[in-house]
Amino acid sequence: MAGRSHQRAARVTFVLLALLMSACTSExxxxxxxxxxxxxxxTGGGGGTGPDSxTGGGGGTGPDSxTGGGGGTGPDxxxxxxxxxxxxxxxxxxxxxxxxxQEFTAGEGEYLNPILAxxxxxxxxxxxxxxxxxxxxxxxxxxxxxxxxxxxxxHWTQLGHVLDRPSQLDLDSQAxxxxxxxxxxxxxxxxxxMVTTLVxxxxxxxxxxxxxxxxxxDPIWLNSVDGIDPSFFFDDNGKAYVVNNGPxxxxxxxxxxxxxxxxxxxxxxxxxxxxxxxxxDGGVDISKEPxxxxxxxxxxxxxxxxxxxxxxxxxxQHSEVVFRSASVTGPYEPYAGNPILTQRHLDRNRPFPVTxxxxxxxxxxxxxxxxxxxxxxxxxxxxxxxxxxxxxxxPVRWVDGWPVITAGMETVPYVxxxxxxxxxxxxxxxxxxxxxxxxxxxxDELAPTWNFIRTPVEQWHDLTASPGWLTLRARPAHLGQxxxxxxxxRRQQHGWASASTAMKYxxxxxxxxxxxxxxxxxxxxxxxxxxxxxxxxxxQLEKKAGSSANGEPQVIASAPLDLSAGAPIHLKIEAxxxxxxxxxxxxxxxxxxxxxxVDGKTLSTxxxxxxxxxxxxxxxYTEQP
Numbered sequence: 001m002a003g004r005s006h007q008r009a010a011r012v013t014f015v016l017l018a019l020l021m022s023a024c025t026s027e028x029x030x031x032x033x034x035x036x037x038x039x040x041x042x043t044g045g046g047g048g049t050g051p052d053s054x055t056g057g058g059g060g061t062g063p064d065s066x067t068g069g070g071g072g073t074g075p076d077x078x079x080x081x082x083x084x085x086x087x088x089x090x091x092x093x094x095x096x097x098x099x100x101x102q103e104f105t106a107g108e109g110e111y112l113n114p115i116l117a118x119x120x121x122x123x124x125x126x127x128x129x130x131x132x133x134x135x136x137x138x139x140x141x142x143x144x145x146x147x148x149x150x151x152x153x154x155h156w157t158q159l160g161h162v163l164d165r166p167s168q169l170d171l172d173s174q175a176x177x178x179x180x181x182x183x184x185x186x187x188x189x190x191x192x193x194m195v196t197t198l199v200x201x202x203x204x205x206x207x208x209x210x211x212x213x214x215x216x217x218d219p220i221w222l223n224s225v226d227g228i229d230p231s232f233f234f235d236d237n238g239k240a241y242v243v244n245n246g247p248x249x250x251x252x253x254x255x256x257x258x259x260x261x262x263x264x265x266x267x268x269x270x271x272x273x274x275x276x277x278x279x280x281d282g283g284v285d286i287s288k289e290p291x292x293x294x295x296x297x298x299x300x301x302x303x304x305x306x307x308x309x310x311x312x313x314x315x316x317q318h319s320e321v322v323f324r325s326a327s328v329t330g331p332y333e334p335y336a337g338n339p340i341l342t343q344r345h346l347d348r349n350r351p352f353p354v355t356x357x358x359x360x361x362x363x364x365x366x367x368x369x370x371x372x373x374x375x376x377x378x379x380x381x382x383x384x385x386x387x388x389x390x391x392x393x394x395p396v397r398w399v400d401g402w403p404v405i406t407a408g409m410e411t412v413p414y415v416x417x418x419x420x421x422x423x424x425x426x427x428x429x430x431x432x433x434x435x436x437x438x439x440x441x442x443x444d445e446l447a448p449t450w451n452f453i454r455t456p457v458e459q460w461h462d463l464t465a466s467p468g469w470l471t472l473r474a475r476p477a478h479l480g481q482x483x484x485x486x487x488x489x490r491r492q493q494h495g496w497a498s499a500s501t502a503m504k505y506x507x508x509x510x511x512x513x514x515x516x517x518x519x520x521x522x523x524x525x526x527x528x529x530x531x532x533x534x535x536x537x538x539x540q541l542e543k544k545a546g547s548s549a550n551g552e553p554q555v556i557a558s559a560p561l562d563l564s565a566g567a568p569i570h571l572k573i574e575a576x577x578x579x580x581x582x583x584x585x586x587x588x589x590x591x592x593x594x595x596x597x598v599d600g601k602t603l604s605t606x607x608x609x610x611x612x613x614x615x616x617x618x619x620x621y622t623e624q625p
Contacts, residue, residue, distance in 0.1 A: 087505035087514035087620050088469040090568060093438040094616070096494030100352045100378070101434045104414040111154040111393070111418050112433045113354070114376065118493030119388030119613030120146070121314075122182040122295065123373040124231070124361045126192075132363065133185055133212050134373060135162060135194060136391065139612050140179035141451040144169045145194060147185075147212060152421045153363075153371060153393060156431055158448045159213040162194050167218055168207065171454040173482045174200050176521040177610030182295055182359070184231035188240070188267070192216075195242070197228040204230050204244070224272050225263065232265065233298035233328070240265040241328060242272065243307070245294040249278050256291025257282055260309060262329055279330040283311045284321050284338045293321075295359040298328065306403065307332055308340075310358040314611065316383050317344050318358035320374065322403055341374060341394075341405040343412060348382065354412040355379055356389065360405065362396060367420055370396035372405050376412055377605075380495045380577035384604040386520070387492055388613020395419070434494070441470040446488065451615070453519075454484045461488055469504075474512065474622035480522050480544055480553060489519060489617020492575060499616040500572040506563055507532045511623035516571040518580060519615045523551070524608035526598070527619065528571050528582045530561060537561040539569070539584050541595050545602045557582070557595040573616060575600060 096117070106112045116123070122137040130151055138144040143161030150156045163169040163180070171179050178200035186193045194216065195206035203226070205219035222230065227246030234240045241262055248259045260280040266273045283290025295310040307323040319339035323332035343357050360374035375389040392412055396403045406412065429437065429449060439447060444464050460473040470488075477483040492499075505514045507530060515529025527542040540558040544551075561569070570585040579597040601607055603614045 084506060085508045085512055085622060086471055086473050087503050087618075088466060088471045089441065089618055090469050090502045090504070091438060091440050092470075092490075092499070092501045092618065093436065094490065094493075094499045095436045095497060096434045097496045097498075098378075098434060098494045099496060100414060103352065106415050106433070109418055110415050113392045113394075113412065113414050113416065114378075114390035114432060115154060115373075115393045116148070116156060116391035116431050117387070117433075118390060118491035119615075120391045120491075121375045121389035121611065122359050123375065123391040124182075124184040124297075125363045125373050126185050126187050127363050127365075128187050130366070133187075133192070134391070135183045135185045137182055137196075137611075138163075138180045138451075139610075140171045140174040140176045140454055141612075141615075142169060142171060142453075142455045143451070144171075144180045145183045145196065146448070147194075149212065150424070152424045153419045154432075155424055155427050157427045158429065160448050162207060162209075162214070162216050164214065164216075165218075166455050166457075168216070169198070169219075169455055170201065172457075172484075174454060175482065175610075176453070176612055182229040184229075184297065184361070186232045186234065188232075188234040193232050195222075195230045195232055197230065199228065204228075206230075206232070220270055222272060224276070225261075227258075227261065229294045229296065231295075231297045233300075234267075235328060236300065239328075240267050241298070243279070243296045243298055245292075245296065245309075248281055253282070253286070254289045254291075256313065257289070258291075258293050260293055260296050260307070277329060279307065279325075279332050280309065280323060284323075284334040297361055299362055300328075304401075305332075308360060308362065308403070310360070311339065312342070312344070312358065314356060314359065314375070314389065316348075316355050318342065318356045318375075319344065320358045320360045320405065324402070335402045337399070337402065337404065337407065340403060340407075341372075343376075343406070346409065346411060350411075352414065353379060354392070354414075355383070357392070357406075357412055362403070365419060365421065369420060370398070370403065371419055372396050374405070378495065381601075383606050384578065384601055385495070386575065386600060386603045386605070386614045387495060388605065389611070431493075437490075440468065442468050446470075449490045450488050451490070452484065453487050453489075454482075457484055460486050470618070472514070472618060472620040474514065474620040475625055476621070476623055478621055479517065479519065479525060479527065479619065482522060486620040487517065487519070487617050489517065489615035492518070492614040492616050494575070495577050496575060498572060498574040500570060501618060502568040502570050503530070503618075504566070504568045505530055505620075507537060509622065509624050510535075512621070514620040515618075516573055517615075517617050517619045518573050518575075518603060519617060520603040520605075520608040521610055521612065524602055526573070526580060526582070526603070527553070528573060528584070528594070529619070530563075530569060533558065537563045539594060541582050541598075543598070543602070546608070556598070559592075559594060562586075 120136040125134045132150045134148045144163035148156040181197045183196035204222040207216040209216040230244040243262045246261045259278045263276040264274045283293045292313045299306045312319045319342035321338040325332040354376045357376040376392045377385045379385045462471040472486045477485040513531040519525040544553040574581045580600040581596040582594045583591045
């Protein structure tokens with residue numbers, strides 16, 4: 001790798017469409033610097049022109065869509081540069097346009113939920129002085145564990161990633177929804193601790209740093225701690241503990257039966273000591289067979305230990321529950337009013353629902369107020385969402401000595417009053433509400449919002465060979481295989497969104513391909529790209545949807561393409577909830593529809609499975625490197 005992602009020097013241009021404010025740097029721990037669209041359209045002709053109205057390839061000029069990012073803003077730079085089999089991208093633009101933010105807007109003293117839109121699940125948070133730090137799960141994307149900084153809890157700036165070196169994180173051959181689960185971040189005696197689980201790899205480990213922007217240490221493995229979701233608790237008596245989800249002590253009584261375990265941790269030796277013991281078996285009431293008690297955190301308030309955890313699985317039955325005890329090792333009593341956070345009992349047909357809420361963490365403000373970050377989802381229909389699980393923010397109120405986030409029929413709001421903290425200026429990269437993001441690739445490092453699939457084994461992207469262009473070296477590593485393809489992507493953060501780019505590329509052999517991808521996992525994606533058909537360039541749309549077509553990608557639209565002029569081709573993907581549309585242009589703004597309103601449900605977590613959200617990225621492939 002060319003360097004840590006938090007050191008990205010790329011100059012990126014952004015257009016902010018929502019009212020956003022951001023965090024300053026720390027003083028105490030300063031950072032280093034709508035429904036189914038009908039049956040699938042038929043396949044367009046391989047080299048010919050498909051029918052109009054978006055149901056096949058478009059050889060003629062269609063209307064400008066007028067809704068996407070990018071292509072109509074001016075000429076591309078350096079169009080005289082000769083195209084090659086290694087594609088070069090001159091810019092990438094993403095625009096989020098969710099209808100909910102036309103219904104809800106944040107005024108002065110208010111913020112929008114989610115605070116981190118898109119695939120940012122399992123949030124964990126800590127405070128150091130006036131500064132707040134937050135991490136999320138990253139599964140099999142690299143770099144791993146994005147880390148954010150804020151001073152107002154509302155507007156967040158990404159510092160980089162905790163796991164940004166191959167020596168820290170080997171994701172070779174991992175499924176997309178394996179990898180890094182549920183990181184927890186804590187601060188103790190001048191040191192930051194991030195503890196997590198590498199599922200499908202070595203298990204539980206932690207890393208440390210004195211600067212949250214890094215560098216972070218190589219992993220220190222907790223071999224005696226099985227299960228997932230570890231979290232540190234540093235007591236005020238000098239002792240420390242790890243609490244985590246694991247199998248029950250005896251025979252599992254039902255599917256999803258798990259337990260919460262605790263064991264002392266020696267800070268000096270960085271090793272687990274003493275016996276491991278179960279502090280919660282099954283959940284709040286084991287007679288009701290609660291499932292997947294996980295994501296635990298311990299807090300001490302006025303001498304009482306509070307244990308919070310997720311229960312019910314991370315789908316629409318998700319919740320957060322709480323227990324308390326006079327001793328850190330228990331016994332813990334459950335709150336009679338549990339759960340303290342859920343939306344599972346609310347009408348699923350309510351407008352703009354937030355669902356699947358849980359996996360919370362708490363933080364206390366200097367004035368004594370408590371707030372919680374937690375995950376939730378925003379389905380466009382039923383339980384269908386393509387954006388993954390997102391990070392939300394709500395206050396914690398105390399009821400008879402118990403912390404509560406929502407109760408009764410309370411809904412998670414899209415707009416809420418801000419915490420009692422000084423407001424901050426807008427961040428460079430917006431993370432909430434509707435916004436437009438544009439990357440001109442003018443630096444020598446990628447911005448921290450970009451990710452790779454799995455850990456790179458070699459350097460295949462370049463921002464310096466042709467300044468102002470991102471070059472991808474085409475390699476024989478294909479999407480859909482558990483390899484590390486030449487793919488760099490960023491999250492789809494809105495159900496209604498567009499992403500566009502300008503690419504200079506000339507395929508030279510059968511199998512060569514490059515373009516724009518909407519990627520949910522190895523088995524579910526759409527690829528809009530340039531390739532060869534019968535020796536001639538074409539623009540085509542490829543779909544892979546699980547076991548359909550024997551698990552093979554299928555070309556569902558194609559149109560001939562004249563690349564003789566050498567000018568960049570513009571590509572665009574538009575999402576409208578359950579429908580995706582794909583178009584291209586030879587001149588800025590002159591969009592031609594290749595295929596419209598394709599089934600986008602295939603990119604939903606519900607249909608594709610797993611725990612991640614859709615990425616939109618740039619990709620190159622060749623069979624003959």
